[in-house]
Amino acid sequence: MAGDPGALLTRLNQCLMGVLRQSGNLLFVTSAYVVVDAGSGTLAYGQAGHPTGYLRRASGKVELLPAEGDVAGPALGLIDGFPYESGRQSVGPGDTAILFTDGLTEARTSEGEEWGQERLVEEMGRTAATNPAGLLSALVAAAASFAGGQAFEDDVCIVALQVAR
Numbered sequence: 001m002a003g004d005p006g007a008l009l010t011r012l013n014q015c016l017m018g019v020l021r022q023s024g025n026l027l028f029v030t031s032a033y034v035v036v037d038a039g040s041g042t043l044a045y046g047q048a049g050h051p052t053g054y055l056r057r058a059s060g061k062v063e064l065l066p067a068e069g070d071v072a073g074p075a076l077g078l079i080d081g082f083p084y085e086s087g088r089q090s091v092g093p094g095d096t097a098i099l100f101t102d103g104l105t106e107a108r109t110s111e112g113e114e115w116g117q118e119r120l121v122e123e124m125g126r127t128a129a130t131n132p133a134g135l136l137s138a139l140v141a142a143a144a145s146f147a148g149g150q151a152f153e154d155d156v157c158i159v160a161l162q163v164a165r
Contacts, residue, residue, distance in 0.1 A: 005033040005046025006086035013076045020077035028075035032099045043091045049075025058094025062124045096162040103154030107143040115146045132160035
């Protein structure tokens, strides 16, 4: 099941429904799940209430994940029996999948303007860094700079997975 993001998220949702409802409060979990098979050159992707990730090609071109299928499902623990789906696309050496929480794109100026996904995509394409650590550092620094150095209002988590060259 671990190789199929949709199946794994569906099962995880089933397991979490009872646990999260025990509190008596509305509790849920957002998630994104990626499986990269460098041998076959495929990436499988699923999400549950999480911002959609991106694929930065080795060429610098940035694409929304996934390339096929609508896999944007609700957060885990909200809808009993929801069937999550997987999207798949081809990947090659140097391609990098980037997943992030909305705290990154919701970085705001003192006037309340959000950094947003459009600026995130522009920065992904503009950044010269080809290794994941450099790319992630550049993205977080760009969002923080846009916000004028103010602390992020929401949690920021960003992960990059690069297909080996």
